[in-house]
Amino acid sequence: MAKQDISCSLYHGEEKFYALGEELARVFFGPVNKVFRVTIQQMAFCEPGLVESVGCSLVYALKQAYDKTVNDLGVPADVAYSFLMGHLHVELAITFGLVDAKYSDGAIKAMKDAMKIMFKEGWLDRMLSKDYILESVAKITDKNN
Incomplete structure:
Protein backbone atom coordinates (compact mmCIF):
# COMPACT_ATOMS: atom_id res chain seq x y z
CA MET A 1 0.00 0.00 0.00
CA THR A 39 -6.12 24.97 11.59
CA ILE A 40 -9.74 23.92 11.29
CA GLN A 41 -10.28 26.75 8.80
CA GLN A 42 -7.30 25.65 6.68
CA MET A 43 -8.65 22.09 6.74
CA ALA A 44 -12.02 23.33 5.47
CA PHE A 45 -10.40 25.37 2.70
CA CYS A 46 -8.64 22.17 1.59
CA GLU A 47 -11.60 19.84 2.17
CA PRO A 48 -14.29 20.39 1.05
CA GLY A 49 -13.07 23.57 -0.70
CA LEU A 50 -10.08 22.67 -2.83
CA VAL A 51 -10.41 18.92 -3.23
CA GLU A 52 -14.17 18.34 -3.29
CA SER A 53 -15.92 21.52 -4.40
CA VAL A 54 -13.27 22.41 -6.98
CA GLY A 55 -11.25 19.21 -7.59
CA CYS A 56 -14.09 16.69 -7.76
CA SER A 57 -16.13 19.02 -9.95
CA LEU A 58 -13.27 19.42 -12.43
CA VAL A 59 -12.59 15.67 -12.48
CA TYR A 60 -16.30 14.97 -12.99
CA ALA A 61 -16.32 17.42 -15.90
CA LEU A 62 -13.33 15.56 -17.38
CA LYS A 63 -15.27 12.30 -17.13
CA GLN A 64 -18.27 13.89 -18.86
CA ALA A 65 -16.00 15.13 -21.67
CA TYR A 66 -14.40 11.67 -21.93
CA ASP A 67 -17.84 10.00 -22.14
CA LYS A 68 -18.98 12.42 -24.85
CA THR A 69 -15.75 11.86 -26.81
CA VAL A 70 -16.31 8.10 -26.68
CA ASN A 71 -20.10 7.80 -26.89
CA ASP A 72 -21.02 10.69 -29.17
CA LEU A 73 -17.86 11.38 -31.17
CA GLY A 74 -16.81 7.78 -31.80
CA VAL A 75 -13.28 7.76 -30.35
CA PRO A 76 -12.43 4.26 -29.03
CA ALA A 77 -12.58 4.22 -25.23
CA ASP A 78 -9.03 2.94 -24.74
CA VAL A 79 -7.66 5.60 -27.09
CA ALA A 80 -9.54 8.44 -25.37
CA TYR A 81 -8.57 7.19 -21.91
CA SER A 82 -4.90 6.79 -22.79
CA PHE A 83 -4.84 10.19 -24.47
CA LEU A 84 -6.53 11.88 -21.50
CA MET A 85 -4.43 10.23 -18.78
CA GLY A 86 -1.15 10.72 -20.62
CA HIS A 87 -1.84 14.38 -21.22
CA LEU A 88 -3.09 14.95 -17.67
CA HIS A 89 0.20 13.65 -16.26
CA VAL A 90 2.13 16.08 -18.44
CA GLU A 91 -0.29 18.97 -17.86
CA LEU A 92 -0.17 18.53 -14.09
CA ALA A 93 3.63 18.40 -14.15
CA ILE A 94 3.86 21.56 -16.28
CA THR A 95 1.20 23.49 -14.35
CA PHE A 96 2.66 22.68 -10.92
CA GLY A 97 6.23 23.36 -12.07
CA LEU A 98 7.42 19.78 -11.60
CA VAL A 99 9.17 19.73 -14.98
CA ASP A 100 11.15 22.31 -16.88
CA ALA A 101 8.67 22.63 -19.72
CA LYS A 102 5.86 24.87 -20.86
CA TYR A 103 2.62 24.55 -22.75
CA SER A 104 2.75 25.02 -26.49
CA ASP A 105 1.37 28.25 -27.93
CA GLY A 106 -1.55 26.25 -29.34
CA ALA A 107 -2.31 24.67 -25.96
CA ILE A 108 -2.26 28.08 -24.27
CA LYS A 109 -4.64 29.52 -26.89
CA ALA A 110 -7.02 26.55 -26.59
CA MET A 111 -6.96 26.77 -22.79
CA LYS A 112 -7.62 30.53 -22.65
CA ASP A 113 -10.48 30.28 -25.14
CA ALA A 114 -12.04 27.32 -23.32
CA MET A 115 -11.77 28.90 -19.87
CA LYS A 116 -13.82 31.88 -21.08
CA ILE A 117 -16.61 29.47 -21.99
CA MET A 118 -16.30 27.03 -19.10
CA PHE A 119 -15.87 29.32 -16.11
CA LYS A 120 -17.91 32.29 -14.93
CA GLU A 121 -16.07 35.45 -13.96
CA GLY A 122 -15.08 35.23 -10.27
CA TRP A 123 -15.76 31.50 -9.97
CA LEU A 124 -12.58 30.76 -8.03
CA ASP A 125 -13.01 33.57 -5.52
CA ARG A 126 -16.56 32.39 -4.88
CA MET A 127 -15.72 28.68 -4.63
CA LEU A 128 -12.95 29.30 -2.11
CA SER A 129 -14.61 32.11 -0.17
CA LYS A 130 -15.05 31.65 3.56
CA ASP A 131 -18.82 32.05 3.19
CA TYR A 132 -19.09 29.36 0.51
CA ILE A 133 -16.89 26.96 2.49
CA LEU A 134 -18.89 27.48 5.70
CA GLU A 135 -22.13 26.90 3.79
CA SER A 136 -20.69 23.75 2.20
CA VAL A 137 -19.49 22.36 5.54
CA ALA A 138 -22.88 23.09 7.10
CA LYS A 139 -24.67 21.22 4.30
CA ILE A 140 -22.27 18.27 4.47
CA THR A 141 -22.54 17.90 8.24
CA ASP A 142 -26.31 18.51 8.54
CA LYS A 143 -27.95 15.13 9.05
CA ASN A 144 -31.09 16.42 7.30
CA ASN A 145 -29.29 17.06 3.99
Whole structure:
Protein backbone atom coordinates (compact mmCIF):
# COMPACT_ATOMS: atom_id res chain seq x y z
CA MET A 1 0.00 0.00 0.00
CA ALA A 2 1.31 3.45 -0.90
CA LYS A 3 2.07 5.96 1.83
CA GLN A 4 -0.07 9.06 1.92
CA ASP A 5 0.18 12.47 3.52
CA ILE A 6 -2.48 13.54 6.02
CA SER A 7 -3.53 16.74 7.74
CA CYS A 8 -4.58 17.02 11.37
CA SER A 9 -6.20 19.70 13.51
CA LEU A 10 -7.07 20.17 17.14
CA TYR A 11 -10.74 21.10 17.00
CA HIS A 12 -11.09 21.82 20.70
CA GLY A 13 -9.59 20.74 23.98
CA GLU A 14 -6.15 20.94 25.49
CA GLU A 15 -3.02 21.00 23.36
CA LYS A 16 -1.84 17.74 24.92
CA PHE A 17 -4.61 15.92 23.03
CA TYR A 18 -3.27 16.88 19.60
CA ALA A 19 -0.52 14.23 19.74
CA LEU A 20 -3.05 11.51 20.58
CA GLY A 21 -5.26 12.60 17.70
CA GLU A 22 -2.31 12.58 15.30
CA GLU A 23 -1.31 9.11 16.50
CA LEU A 24 -4.85 7.82 15.89
CA ALA A 25 -4.92 9.44 12.44
CA ARG A 26 -1.64 7.70 11.56
CA VAL A 27 -3.26 4.35 12.45
CA PHE A 28 -6.56 5.07 10.65
CA PHE A 29 -4.96 6.36 7.44
CA GLY A 30 -1.66 4.44 7.47
CA PRO A 31 0.78 4.01 6.10
CA VAL A 32 1.47 7.74 6.48
CA ASN A 33 4.33 9.69 4.93
CA LYS A 34 3.92 13.27 6.21
CA VAL A 35 1.55 14.79 8.73
CA PHE A 36 0.65 18.45 8.30
CA ARG A 37 -0.79 20.35 11.23
CA VAL A 38 -3.39 22.84 10.07
CA THR A 39 -6.12 24.97 11.59
CA ILE A 40 -9.74 23.92 11.29
CA GLN A 41 -10.28 26.75 8.80
CA GLN A 42 -7.30 25.65 6.68
CA MET A 43 -8.65 22.09 6.74
CA ALA A 44 -12.02 23.33 5.47
CA PHE A 45 -10.40 25.37 2.70
CA CYS A 46 -8.64 22.17 1.59
CA GLU A 47 -11.60 19.84 2.17
CA PRO A 48 -14.29 20.39 1.05
CA GLY A 49 -13.07 23.57 -0.70
CA LEU A 50 -10.08 22.67 -2.83
CA VAL A 51 -10.41 18.92 -3.23
CA GLU A 52 -14.17 18.34 -3.29
CA SER A 53 -15.92 21.52 -4.40
CA VAL A 54 -13.27 22.41 -6.98
CA GLY A 55 -11.25 19.21 -7.59
CA CYS A 56 -14.09 16.69 -7.76
CA SER A 57 -16.13 19.02 -9.95
CA LEU A 58 -13.27 19.42 -12.43
CA VAL A 59 -12.59 15.67 -12.48
CA TYR A 60 -16.30 14.97 -12.99
CA ALA A 61 -16.32 17.42 -15.90
CA LEU A 62 -13.33 15.56 -17.38
CA LYS A 63 -15.27 12.30 -17.13
CA GLN A 64 -18.27 13.89 -18.86
CA ALA A 65 -16.00 15.13 -21.67
CA TYR A 66 -14.40 11.67 -21.93
CA ASP A 67 -17.84 10.00 -22.14
CA LYS A 68 -18.98 12.42 -24.85
CA THR A 69 -15.75 11.86 -26.81
CA VAL A 70 -16.31 8.10 -26.68
CA ASN A 71 -20.10 7.80 -26.89
CA ASP A 72 -21.02 10.69 -29.17
CA LEU A 73 -17.86 11.38 -31.17
CA GLY A 74 -16.81 7.78 -31.80
CA VAL A 75 -13.28 7.76 -30.35
CA PRO A 76 -12.43 4.26 -29.03
CA ALA A 77 -12.58 4.22 -25.23
CA ASP A 78 -9.03 2.94 -24.74
CA VAL A 79 -7.66 5.60 -27.09
CA ALA A 80 -9.54 8.44 -25.37
CA TYR A 81 -8.57 7.19 -21.91
CA SER A 82 -4.90 6.79 -22.79
CA PHE A 83 -4.84 10.19 -24.47
CA LEU A 84 -6.53 11.88 -21.50
CA MET A 85 -4.43 10.23 -18.78
CA GLY A 86 -1.15 10.72 -20.62
CA HIS A 87 -1.84 14.38 -21.22
CA LEU A 88 -3.09 14.95 -17.67
CA HIS A 89 0.20 13.65 -16.26
CA VAL A 90 2.13 16.08 -18.44
CA GLU A 91 -0.29 18.97 -17.86
CA LEU A 92 -0.17 18.53 -14.09
CA ALA A 93 3.63 18.40 -14.15
CA ILE A 94 3.86 21.56 -16.28
CA THR A 95 1.20 23.49 -14.35
CA PHE A 96 2.66 22.68 -10.92
CA GLY A 97 6.23 23.36 -12.07
CA LEU A 98 7.42 19.78 -11.60
CA VAL A 99 9.17 19.73 -14.98
CA ASP A 100 11.15 22.31 -16.88
CA ALA A 101 8.67 22.63 -19.72
CA LYS A 102 5.86 24.87 -20.86
CA TYR A 103 2.62 24.55 -22.75
CA SER A 104 2.75 25.02 -26.49
CA ASP A 105 1.37 28.25 -27.93
CA GLY A 106 -1.55 26.25 -29.34
CA ALA A 107 -2.31 24.67 -25.96
CA ILE A 108 -2.26 28.08 -24.27
CA LYS A 109 -4.64 29.52 -26.89
CA ALA A 110 -7.02 26.55 -26.59
CA MET A 111 -6.96 26.77 -22.79
CA LYS A 112 -7.62 30.53 -22.65
CA ASP A 113 -10.48 30.28 -25.14
CA ALA A 114 -12.04 27.32 -23.32
CA MET A 115 -11.77 28.90 -19.87
CA LYS A 116 -13.82 31.88 -21.08
CA ILE A 117 -16.61 29.47 -21.99
CA MET A 118 -16.30 27.03 -19.10
CA PHE A 119 -15.87 29.32 -16.11
CA LYS A 120 -17.91 32.29 -14.93
CA GLU A 121 -16.07 35.45 -13.96
CA GLY A 122 -15.08 35.23 -10.27
CA TRP A 123 -15.76 31.50 -9.97
CA LEU A 124 -12.58 30.76 -8.03
CA ASP A 125 -13.01 33.57 -5.52
CA ARG A 126 -16.56 32.39 -4.88
CA MET A 127 -15.72 28.68 -4.63
CA LEU A 128 -12.95 29.30 -2.11
CA SER A 129 -14.61 32.11 -0.17
CA LYS A 130 -15.05 31.65 3.56
CA ASP A 131 -18.82 32.05 3.19
CA TYR A 132 -19.09 29.36 0.51
CA ILE A 133 -16.89 26.96 2.49
CA LEU A 134 -18.89 27.48 5.70
CA GLU A 135 -22.13 26.90 3.79
CA SER A 136 -20.69 23.75 2.20
CA VAL A 137 -19.49 22.36 5.54
CA ALA A 138 -22.88 23.09 7.10
CA LYS A 139 -24.67 21.22 4.30
CA ILE A 140 -22.27 18.27 4.47
CA THR A 141 -22.54 17.90 8.24
CA ASP A 142 -26.31 18.51 8.54
CA LYS A 143 -27.95 15.13 9.05
CA ASN A 144 -31.09 16.42 7.30
CA ASN A 145 -29.29 17.06 3.99
